[in-house]
Amino acid sequence: MxxxxxxxxxxxxxxxxxxxxTGCGEKLPENNDPNFAVVPNIVGMTAAEAEKxxxxxxxxxxxxxxxxxxxxxxxxxxxxxxxxxxxxxxSVITAKVSAGKANKSGTTxxxxxxxxxxxxxxxxxxxxxxxxxxYKMRKDKSEKQLIIDAPLPVGLNVVGEWIYYTEAxxxxxxxxxxIDGKYKKRISTVTSYNLYVHGDWIYYMTEYWGGKICKMRxxxxxxxxxxxxKCWEFVVSGDHIYYVKRxxxxxxxxxxxxxxxxxxxxxxxxxxxxxxxxxxAVSNMYDVLHVNYDGTGQDSFGTHNxxxxxxxxxxxxxxxxxxxxxxxxxxxxxxxxxxxxxxxKKTIHTMNQFRSSNPFFNVVDDWIYFEDQADNxxxxxxxxxxxxxxxIV
Numbered sequence: 001m002x003x004x005x006x007x008x009x010x011x012x013x014x015x016x017x018x019x020x021x022t023g024c025g026e027k028l029p030e031n032n033d034p035n036f037a038v039v040p041n042i043v044g045m046t047a048a049e050a051e052k053x054x055x056x057x058x059x060x061x062x063x064x065x066x067x068x069x070x071x072x073x074x075x076x077x078x079x080x081x082x083x084x085x086x087x088x089x090x091s092v093i094t095a096k097v098s099a100g101k102a103n104k105s106g107t108t109x110x111x112x113x114x115x116x117x118x119x120x121x122x123x124x125x126x127x128x129x130x131x132x133x134x135y136k137m138r139k140d141k142s143e144k145q146l147i148i149d150a151p152l153p154v155g156l157n158v159v160g161e162w163i164y165y166t167e168a169x170x171x172x173x174x175x176x177x178x179i180d181g182k183y184k185k186r187i188s189t190v191t192s193y194n195l196y197v198h199g200d201w202i203y204y205m206t207e208y209w210g211g212k213i214c215k216m217r218x219x220x221x222x223x224x225x226x227x228x229x230k231c232w233e234f235v236v237s238g239d240h241i242y243y244v245k246r247x248x249x250x251x252x253x254x255x256x257x258x259x260x261x262x263x264x265x266x267x268x269x270x271x272x273x274x275x276x277x278x279x280x281a282v283s284n285m286y287d288v289l290h291v292n293y294d295g296t297g298q299d300s301f302g303t304h305n306x307x308x309x310x311x312x313x314x315x316x317x318x319x320x321x322x323x324x325x326x327x328x329x330x331x332x333x334x335x336x337x338x339x340x341x342x343x344x345k346k347t348i349h350t351m352n353q354f355r356s357s358n359p360f361f362n363v364v365d366d367w368i369y370f371e372d373q374a375d376n377x378x379x380x381x382x383x384x385x386x387x388x389x390x391x392i393v
Contacts, residue, residue, distance in 0.1 A: 039093065041083030042076050047097050047180075050076050058089045065161040065179070067102035073122065074098065099161065099179075100124075106157020106164060106197035108363075109235035110274045110312040115360040116155040116165075116195055117379075118369040121179075125364065126163060128153045129393060130377040134163060134177070139365060141392070148181040155195030157202075164197050164218065174204070176218065187220030196236055203236050210246055215256075226258035233273045235280075237293070242280065244270050251282055253295075264295055276313035276340045283311055288318070290340040301342040314363040314384065316340075321359060322347070335361065335368055337384070348386035 037058040042050035047063055054061040071077045079095035081087060100122030107119040117128040126136045126147075134153050137144035152168040162176050164187075172191030177184040192204035192211070200218055203226075205211035213227035213234055227234075227243060229252070234243035242253050242264060251265035251273065268289040270282035279297075282289045288311075289300040312319040317337045338345035351372055361370040367381040369392070379392040 035089055036086050037089045037091070039081045039083055039085045039087060042079060042093075042095060043083075045076050046074050047076065050095060054093055059087075060090060060092045062092050062094045063097050063180070064094060065099040066096045067099045067160060069098040071098040073100040102160040103158060104199060106159045106195075108275075108314075109196060109237065110314070111362040111364070112155070112157075112194055112196040113233045113235070113273070114310060114312060114362055115193060116157065116362065117153075117360060117371075118362040118364050119156050119158055120364050121158040126156055126158050126179075127369065127379060127392065128156060128165075130371060130379070134165065135393065136179070137392075141390070144393070146181075147179070148177050148184060150175070150177075150184075154193055155204075157195055157197035159197050159199075159218070162218065164195065164202060166192055166195055168193070174202070174220075185220075187218075188216065188223075190214075194234065198236060203234075203241070205231060205234065209233070213241065213243060213258075224258070226256075227252075227254060227261075232271050235273055235275055237275055242273060244273050244282070249284070251280070251291075265289060265291060266298060268298070268300060272311045274311035274313040274318065276318045277316040279340045281311055281313060281318050281340055283320070288342065299341065310359070310361065312361060312363050313340075317384070319348075319361070319363055319368065319384070321361065333359065335370070335382070335386075346386075348384070349382045349389065 040053040040057050042053055051061050066077055069077055075098050077096040077098050079093050081093045103121045107116050111119065119126050123138055124136050125139055128134060132151050133149050134147045136147055150167060153165045154168050155166040157164040161179055163179055164176050166174050173186050174188040174190060174192060175184060175186050190206055193208035194205040196203045201215050202218055203215045205213055209232050210230050212225060213231060214223060214225050216223040230246045232244040232246055234241055239256055240253050241256060242251060244251055249269045249271060250263055251270055252261060253264040254261040265282060268282060269284050272283045274281045279290050279292060287300050289298060291298045310321045318340055319337045322334050322336045332350050334350040335348040336346060337348060361368055366384050368384060369379060369381045371377040372380050381392055382389045
């Protein structure tokens with residue numbers, strides 16, 4: 001009798017354990033059951049390697065980016081399913097991919113005012129193709145790849161896992177797409193060429209060179225009118241917005257909520273605006289005013305041949321386009337740079353470009369990026385000291 005009781009206890013225990021591991025008594029799947037798959041261990045793989053391994057196993061991979069991780073950029077940090085575990089076929093595995101350092105701002109204020117066709121994050125350069133496509137490449141030009149085939153993308157900003165941009169088409173609108181080209185979404189019907197993303201907010205003008213200044217959250221919500229005046233350009237710096245009002249061509253300042261509006265420049269007629277170190281620079285084609293952040297120390301200097309007044313401040317230097325406005329037969333345009341007070345002026349690079357065109361140049365990580373009209377608007381770059389000219393695409 002005693003042996004029978006012991007056997008009954010053992011049998012009951014086995015049955016209980018089986019129920020716990022099979023879901024209340026369901027039969028464990030056989031190793032060759034076509035409805036189940038084994039989770040591969042993808043930690044340490046690249047995203048592409050992990051996607052192939054998971055796909056080969058009959059499962060689906062969903063990736064999320066994790067920034068500022070000690071794990072090498074591009075490698076899988078972790079995933080939510082234990083390796084070698086048997087789960088239902090076509091189940092979704094979520095993995096975290098190390099993504100390097102995240103930006104707080106998607107571009108510089110100066111690049112935002114110059115069509116924003118090139119920006120960077122971590123070791124990657126993000127740029128627009130002339131007619132279509134958003135691309136990325138390493139800073140050494142390696143691993144060049146198409147992210148998404150978007151028509152006429154401008155105003156590129158990259159913050160964390162998202163690219164924000166405008167499609168300069170008849171339909172227009174502002175969009176966001178993940179840095180791997182997935183989950184494209186239209187977030188506004190406004191076509192804005194002056195797009196500046198800082199933190200959770202997008203600051204933009206409703207029209208290029210003559211629009212009102214607004215802000216909205218990066219998901220497209222909470223649109224707020226900040227400046228009802230029509231403006232030429234604006235920059236965000238600290239807790240304020242500085243802008244050139246189109247009607248009187250003066251520089252004004254207001255807080256990030258649009259309040260506290262006041263005139264910033266005293267009588268200087270300007271059009272283009274840029275940040276240069278601890279100063280602002282304002283140009284009107286023939287003159288440049290440089291002024292401290294508090295509005296003091298205003299000083300201007302004479303003719304310096306800046307075409308269209310395009311300005312771009314970078315590491316204490318003011319970069320610009322120049323041509324000899326005294327000779328209308330010349331189409332050569334040059335990049336130049338100088339200190340905010342007009343000293344140490346130097347021509348960096350000369351290219352063939354028609355004055356009637358609308359050129360741009362962005363300064364990113366010690367390179368000047370521009371389109372060369374003489375080469376079918378191909379994208380080029382040259383170092384800020386004028387050396388190392390090379391074609392990108």
